[in-house]
Structures are given as structure tokens and as C-alpha cells.
Amino acid sequence: MIRVSNTFCLERKEGIRMSDHMPDDLSAAGRDLRAYTDELRPRHGVVRNVQGEWVLLRHELVVQAALAHELFSSAVSSHLHVPNGIDSAEHTAYREALDRFLTPAALAPFHDEFRRVAADLVASLPRGVAVDAVSQVGVRFAVRAQSAWLGWPADLEDRLVGWVAENHAATRSGDRSWTRQVAESFDDLIRSVLEPRRSAAREDGTDDVTARLMRTEVSGRPLTDAEIVSVLRNWTGGDLGSIAQCIGVLVHYLATHPAVQDRLRSGVPDAEIDAIVDEILRIDDPFVSNRRVTTCPVTIGGVELPQGARVKLNWTSANRDEAVFGDPDVMDPEHNAGRNLVYGIGKHACPGRWLATLEMRIAIQELLAATSSIALDPQQPAERAGSPVGGWASVAVVLA
Numbered sequence: 001m002i003r004v005s006n007t008f009c010l011e012r013k014e015g016i017r018m019s020d021h022m023p024d025d026l027s028a029a030g031r032d033l034r035a036y037t038d039e040l041r042p043r044h045g046v047v048r049n050v051q052g053e054w055v056l057l058r059h060e061l062v063v064q065a066a067l068a069h070e071l072f073s074s075a076v077s078s079h080l081h082v083p084n085g086i087d088s089a090e091h092t093a094y095r096e097a098l099d100r101f102l103t104p105a106a107l108a109p110f111h112d113e114f115r116r117v118a119a120d121l122v123a124s125l126p127r128g129v130a131v132d133a134v135s136q137v138g139v140r141f142a143v144r145a146q147s148a149w150l151g152w153p154a155d156l157e158d159r160l161v162g163w164v165a166e167n168h169a170a171t172r173s174g175d176r177s178w179t180r181q182v183a184e185s186f187d188d189l190i191r192s193v194l195e196p197r198r199s200a201a202r203e204d205g206t207d208d209v210t211a212r213l214m215r216t217e218v219s220g221r222p223l224t225d226a227e228i229v230s231v232l233r234n235w236t237g238g239d240l241g242s243i244a245q246c247i248g249v250l251v252h253y254l255a256t257h258p259a260v261q262d263r264l265r266s267g268v269p270d271a272e273i274d275a276i277v278d279e280i281l282r283i284d285d286p287f288v289s290n291r292r293v294t295t296c297p298v299t300i301g302g303v304e305l306p307q308g309a310r311v312k313l314n315w316t317s318a319n320r321d322e323a324v325f326g327d328p329d330v331m332d333p334e335h336n337a338g339r340n341l342v343y344g345i346g347k348h349a350c351p352g353r354w355l356a357t358l359e360m361r362i363a364i365q366e367l368l369a370a371t372s373s374i375a376l377d378p379q380q381p382a383e384r385a386g387s388p389v390g391g392w393a394s395v396a397v398v399l400a
């Protein structure tokens with residue numbers, strides 16, 4: 001038996017009672033999943049959901065599992081996921097080849113384009129009537145900004161928007177064959193982008209992010225077609241949804257916390273906006289969890305897991321752990337930044353952090369610059385997203 005750390009063994013081994021199982025359709029009725037994990041977490045660091053997965057709820061346990069990557073493998077799927085589903089030195093080689101696309105310096109040339117995308121979108125939104133911050137702001141902005149970054153044609157927008165919606169619906173349904181079909185339809189969409197540019201990328205030296213990715217080498221050999229499609233799926237497919245959900249959370253927070261909205265309207269430095277955005281997302285992290293599988297028997301949080309156990313690192317719950325943050329709803333960016341887990345921790349920590357931070361900062365700045373107030377629509381209450389998606393399904397706001 002390997003133990004992640006001796007401190008785990010000091011904890012009493014907690015039995016997992018049936019009542020502590022986490023149903024996965026919890027928020028189908030619009031319930032906020034955070035309230036449920038807030039209730040469970042003080043009593044149980046580890047619970048089991050109806051799929052038989054072990055869900056880590058406490059900050060300490062999520063961090064320990066994320067850092068113990070030899071014991072908690074990311075190779076959870078039989079499909080190729082570059083770099084998400086890969087471990088060890090092979091994973092490091094992919095990250096070295098791919099992270100260079102996502103550094104602040106690599107993203108600097110896109111600032112103006114992202115600002116133009118955000119300003120045009122905000123200018124097109126109606127004033128004085130309800131606008132949905134998720135579908136009309138978050139999804140549209142995420143799709144347009146990502147297309148601008150990757151050099152993809154603007155006429156793909158509606159297909160990508162449709163894909164984000166279907167992906168959410170499939171994820172919520174828990175129907176694996178539907179989820180697989182949706183992933184395959186995304187791969188077809190990506191192939192339709194790559195095919196016509198294949199000769200251009202290799203022969204005329206076209207120089208945008210997609211073309212450069214097509215010329216990228218890992219461990220001294222070019223990426224295969226399957227790897228390129230997988231990287232693009234992970235860069236866009238998963239993250240269009242995350243940025244859109246995050247924008248929904250941010251707009252809801254600003255609409256319900258006028259003092260924070262006023263503070264941001266007063267023209268604070270970029271670093272302060274970024275810190276406030278990270279802290280709002282810590283309080284309501286819509287990127288709920290990632291999966292792992294144990295490579296040998298492990299004891300974590302006093303619970304013995306066999307080899308091959310399926311584990312979920314619940315970032316949303318860990319980011320609200322009262323043992324670390326006190327009252328999880330109190331906004332304290334400076335104090336909480338060092339333990340914020342919105343972008344994960346360890347070898348698999350999010351390489352897209354700077355891109356996400358930049359896009360969200362620009363979206364919020366442009367939204368505030370073009371309005372004098374953002375308020376919730378009293379006629380249409382905001383609706384929580386259904387598990388396992390976090391954040392809000394819709395946030396009707398009125399812009400003035």
C-alpha cells in the first residue's frame with residue numbers, strides 16, 4: 001500500500017455512507033452544486049458519486065492528488081488527449097512543444113484583435129432589454145476571440161456556437177455515446193479547417209497559430225494529424241465552454257455586487273482586474289473537476305482506494321474550502337491568490353491561463369467601458385447550469 005503522505009494516515013478512516021454519495025443529477029432542478037459540496041466537505045474529504053468515482057472535496061486532498069501524478073494518472077480515457085490524457089516524460093515533451101503558443105509574449109500580438117472583437121460585440125448588444133451574459137456575451141466572445149487567435153474563418157462561428165451548446169447538453173446528459181459523437185463531430189469540424197490549409201501551411205509558410213501548430217515538432221518529429229486534431233480539440237473544444245461559463249459567472253457577480261462593479265469602472269490597473277477576476281472565479285469556479293485513475297493502491301483522506309480507482313479532483317469545492325479560505329464567499333484577492341486553484345496545480349496546470357486571463361480582462365473592460373450599469377433582469381432570474389457543468393446556464397442582465 002502506498003500512501004500519498006503520512007499526514008493522510010493520521011486521519012480517521014471515514015466510512016462512505018450511502019447518504020454521502022453524490023448524485024450527478026443534483027442541479028438538474030437548478031440547484032447550486034456548491035451548496036451541496038459546502039455541506040459535505042467539513043465532514044467528508046472524499047465522497048463517492050453514483051458513477052462510482054471517488055470525489056476529492058478538500059483543498060488539501062485535491063492539491064495532494066494533483067501533485068502526486070505518479071499515483072494519480074491522467075490517462076483516464078482510451079482516446080488520444082494531447083496533453084491532458086498523457087503522463088510522465090511524454091507529457092513533459094508535449095507541454096514543452098505546446099506551451100510556447102500560450103505565453104504572455106506569444107499572446108501580445110493578439111491584444112488589439114481581442115479588444116476589437118469585444119468592442120464590436122458589446123456595441124451590438126441591445127440596451128434596456130434583457131441580454132443573456134452566457135450565450136449572447138460569453139459564448140459569442142469566446143468563439144470569436146479563439147477564431148481570431150487560431151486564424152480560423154469567421155464563417156465557422158455559428159457551427160462552433162452550435163457545438164458548444166450541444167457539447168454542454170451531451171455532458172449534462174451523462175450519455176457517453178452522445179458525448180463521443182459530439183467529440184467526433186468537433187474533430188470533423190477541425191479537419192475541415194485543416195484540410196484546405198495543409199498545403200499552405202507546409203508549402204507557402206502561412207504564419208498563423210494553426211499553421212505553426214501544423215509545423216510543430218515534439219521530441220524531434222512532427223506532430224501526427226491525430227495529435228494536431230487532439231491539441232486543437234483541447235485548446236478550443238473544452239475551453240470555449242470554460243471561457244463562456246467564466247464570463248457568465250463574472251457578469252453575474254458584477255451585477256449582484258455593485259461596489260465591485262464601481263471599483264472596476266473606476267479604471268483599475270490590469271493586474272488588479274486579473275486578481276479580482278481570479279477571486280470571483282475561486283468563489284464560483286465553473287470548471288468543476290478533472291479526472292484521474294490510481295496507478296496502485298493509495299490512501300487519501302483516510303480512504304483506501306484500490307489500483308484503477310476513478311477519482312475526481314473537484315476544483316470548485318477545493319476553492320471554497322473553509323479550512324483554507326474561511327468564509328468562501330468573502331472576496332479577498334490578495335490573501336487568497338496563493339491558494340487559488342481555478343487553473344489547477346502541478347504538471348497538468350492550465351497552459352491556457354494567460355490566454356483566458358487576457359480574454360476575460362478585455363471582455364470585462366469593454367463591457368464596462370460601453371455601459372454605465374449592468375443589472376440583473378428582475379423578470380428573469382439567473383439559472384444555474386446543470387451538473388456536471390458549473391456556473392450559470394443563463395444570466396439575464398439589462399445594460400444601460
Ligand code: HEM
Pocket residue numbers: 066074082083084085095234235236239242243246287290291315341342343344345347348349350351352353355356
Ligand atoms: C477560464 C478558462 C479556463 C479554466 C478555468 C481552465 C482550467 C483548467 C484546469 C483546472 C486545468 C487542469 C486540469 C488537470 O489538472 O487535469 C486545465 C488544463 C488545461 N487547460 Fe485550461 N482552463 C481555461 C482555459 C483554457 C484555455 C483558453 C486553454 C487553451 C487555449 C486551455 C488549455 C488547457 C489544456 C491543454 C489543459 C491540459 C494541460 C495538461 O494536461 O497538461 N485552458 N485548465
